[in-house]
Amino acid sequence: MTWFSKSTTTFGFLLLAHACPSSSCYSAYEHSALQSHRAASLSSLSATTQQAAASSSLPLDISLETIVATVIITLGLVLNTAKLRPIQWRVWAGQIERAGEEGARNSSGEIDKDFVGNPFKLLESRPGFVDIRKQRKEFAEWVKQQ
Amino acid sequence: MTSSLLRPPGHLSPATALQLSQQAPIIIKNSPGAVTASALSSLFSAPETPELWTIYENLLLSCLRTGDEESAHLCLGRLVNRFGDDNERVMALIGLMKEADATDDATLEVVLKEYEALLQENPTNIPIVKRRVALLRSIGRISDAVTALIGLLDFSPTDSEAWSELSDIYFSQGLYSQAIFALEEVLVLQPNAWNIYARIGELLLMSVKSGSGDQNDSAKQLGEALKRFCRSIELCDDYLRGYYGLKLTTTQLLNDPPKPSKQAESDGLAPPNLSTLQKLDGLATEKLGEITRRFTAGEKGWQGFDEAEIAAAKELLEKSSSTTVR
Numbered sequence: 414m415t416w417f418s419k420s421t422t423t424f425g426f427l428l429l430a431h432a433c434p435s436s437s438c439y440s441a442y443e444h445s446a447l448q449s450h451r452a453a454s455l456s457s458l459s460a461t462t463q464q465a466a467a468s469s470s471l472p473l474d475i476s477l478e479t480i481v482a483t484v485i486i487t488l489g490l491v492l493n494t495a496k497l498r499p500i501q502w503r504v505w506a507g508q509i510e511r512a513g514e515e516g517a518r519n520s521s522g523e524i525d526k527d528f529v530g531n532p533f534k535l536l537e538s539r540p541g542f543v544d545i546r547k548q549r550k551e552f553a554e555w556v557k558q559q
Numbered sequence: 560m561t562s563s564l565l566r567p568p569g570h571l572s573p574a575t576a577l578q579l580s581q582q583a584p585i586i587i588k589n590s591p592g593a594v595t596a597s598a599l600s601s602l603f604s605a606p607e608t609p610e611l612w613t614i615y616e617n618l619l620l621s622c623l624r625t626g627d628e629e630s631a632h633l634c635l636g637r638l639v640n641r642f643g644d645d646n647e648r649v650m651a652l653i654g655l656m657k658e659a660d661a662t663d664d665a666t667l668e669v670v671l672k673e674y675e676a677l678l679q680e681n682p683t684n685i686p687i688v689k690r691r692v693a694l695l696r697s698i699g700r701i702s703d704a705v706t707a708l709i710g711l712l713d714f715s716p717t718d719s720e721a722w723s724e725l726s727d728i729y730f731s732q733g734l735y736s737q738a739i740f741a742l743e744e745v746l747v748l749q750p751n752a753w754n755i756y757a758r759i760g761e762l763l764l765m766s767v768k769s770g771s772g773d774q775n776d777s778a779k780q781l782g783e784a785l786k787r788f789c790r791s792i793e794l795c796d797d798y799l800r801g802y803y804g805l806k807l808t809t810t811q812l813l814n815d816p817p818k819p820s821k822q823a824e825s826d827g828l829a830p831p832n833l834s835t836l837q838k839l840d841g842l843a844t845e846k847l848g849e850i851t852r853r854f855t856a857g858e859k860g861w862q863g864f865d866e867a868e869i870a871a872a873k874e875l876l877e878k879s880s881s882t883t884v885r
Contacts, residue, residue, distance in 0.1 A: 506753055507796025513863025530566060533752035536723045536745060540567035540620070541651075541689040544697045545659045548624045555573040 415493065422489030428482035441475050506531070564614045568621045579621040583630035586618060587637075612641065619652060623659045631656065650677065651686035658694060667698055683714060689721070696728060704728060719748040723755075726762075735766035753794035753801070760787035760804045767811070778817035782828040784808050785839070799868055802846045806875060809840035844879065847872045 499505040509531050564586075568576055590611060615634045622631035635649075635656055642649050657670045674691040677684060688711045695704035708725050712718065726741035742759045749755065763784035767777045785808045791801035812830050830836065851873050853861040 502751060503794055503796050506794055507798070509863070510795055510799065511797050511863050512860045515860065515862060531754065533749060533754050535567065536719055536749065536752060536755060537758070538567060539720050539724050539727075541686065541720055542693040542696075542724045543620065543655070544693055545620075545623055545655055546661075546697055549626060549659060552573050552576065552624050552626070556577075 418489050418492030420489075421492065422486055425482050425484075425486030425489055428478060428485060431478065431482075441471060441479075444471060444475065564617050565610060566617070568617050568624070571621075576621050576624050579618065580625040580627045580630065583618050583622050583627060583634075586614065587630060587633050590614070612638065616648075616652065619656075623656065628660070631659075647684050647686045650684070651690050654687065654690045658690075658697075664698065667694065670694065671698075685711070685715060685718070689724075692724065701728060701732065717748055719745045722748070730762065733769070735762055735769070738762055739766075751794055753791045753798060756787050756791035756794065757798070757800045757804055760784045760791065760801075760808070763787065764804065764807060764811070778830065779826060779828045781808060781812055781817060782830040785812070785830060786828070789839075797846065797850060799847070799850055799864055799872060802843045802850070803868070803872055803875065805839060806843035806847060806879070809836050809843060810879060812836055813840060844876065847876055851876065 499508060513530070514528065564579065568579065571579070591607075615638050619631050619634040619638070622628070622634065635652055638649055638652060644650065644653065654670060654674060657673075658667065661667045661670060671691065671694055674687055674694065677687050678691065688707065692704050692708045692711070695701075695707060705725070705728055708721060708728070711721050712725065715721070722741050722744045726738045726745070729735075729738035729741060739759055739762050742755055742762065745755050746752065746759075761784075763780045767780050767784070770777075784804070788801050788805040788808060792798050792805065795801065813833075813836055817830075831839075850861070850864065851869055854864050854869050
């Protein structure tokens with residue numbers, strides 16, 4: 414999905430660039446330059462100002478191209494966003510229990526930094542009251558069994 | 560790897576703890592030992608993150624557990640460098656290190672005396688109070704530990720960790736109603752803690768099984784356990800522990816219905832009628848079946864469960880299906 418959204422975004426940007434100054438084709442910049450040149454020459458020929466104002470608005474195809482480009486860019490960016498996280502408590506909690514760390518992977522496959530698992534697990538593991546001697550004894554037993 | 564280092568390692572399996580502590584020398588070597596306070600050098604060095612110190616603390620705990628004292632001392636040294644040895648949290652870690660190093664009871668007594676001396680200076684040093692409680696419990700002076708813990712809760716009644724520890728101490732002494740009361744206090748502070756709901760349900764079930772109360776009591780307790788497990792499932796989809804408890808409770812209620820008591824009814828804690836119970840039982844069986852099936856099939860997004868819990872659920876399902884067949 415990512416290649417699709419990324420290529421959509423790139424295509425949209427190309428289209429926008431085409432409608433805007435830099436391209437060699439018929440562009441908004443060239444159009445406005447041409448118009449101002451014409452207006453200057455027309456005013457020197459004492460033409461009506463009304464005519465100059467009407468012809469200085471952009472032609473339809475440039476406006477359309479810009480709008481289409483914007484829509485395509487937006488579509489590409491929206492498709493590229495990370496998966497939405499659940500906002501319902503039970504769904505969110507269920508995902509933690511069901512998928513564990515795997516559920517918190519982002520699009521690049523890394524576990525999110527702010528993933529804490531079940532935040533209430535601390536109430537049962539109680540790090541402030543840890544009995545380190547018991548833990549060491551249990552660990553030593555476990556090593557012996559291995 | 561680092562993500563599990565950002566969480567306290569108390570609940571990790573010995574294998575994971577060993578793995579973490581084996582990585583300790585590398586992590587210590589690659590992480591900055593001290594962060595300079597001068598503005599000029601901080602421009603060139605990596606920015607200081609809170610995660611770094613969390614990692615040191617958790618690494619210290621893992622290393623102490625696996626007996627890698629050298630790395631543990633390095634971690635502690637860096638924490639002391641950064642926060643000073645008069646920081647309350649660091650003081651507790653220093654104490655923890657001494658407890659772990661202690662070889663005989665006399666040394667532990669000395670550590671206990673040190674804690675008491677520290678508390679003379681500042682009686683509200685919460686990390687040290689907690690260490691003292693833990694040490695008292697560890698050397699078997701349970702009643703002293705309870706007294707100290709109640710003292711802590713007197714001046715800090717919103718400490719849910721302390722309430723939970725109190726409940727666990729009471730439970731270890733078989734005092735179920737006190738243990739449940741303490742957990743209810745935790746629920747007041749953390750009303751969405753689904754595992755605590757399940758824990759209360761488990762305590763109620765154990766209290767019924769131990770037969771400490773009379774017949775009236777057991778109807779009420781089973782009804783309450785049922786409600787607690789249902790609430791934990793309501794708060795958390797596909798909660799294996801909640802469904803497991805629900806299944807146990809409904810089985811108990813269906814096979815051996817307690818006499819209805821007036822007291823339970825007036826409290827609104829009477830078990831529901833037969834058809835509701837059967838529906839709940841069916842639901843729990845179905846859900847447990849689904850969870851175990853999907854976990855065993857290795858389905859993606861269903862691998863977060865504990866293997867031992869899955870095995871227990873399977874066993875429960877097999878037992879219940881064999882009794883139904885009969």
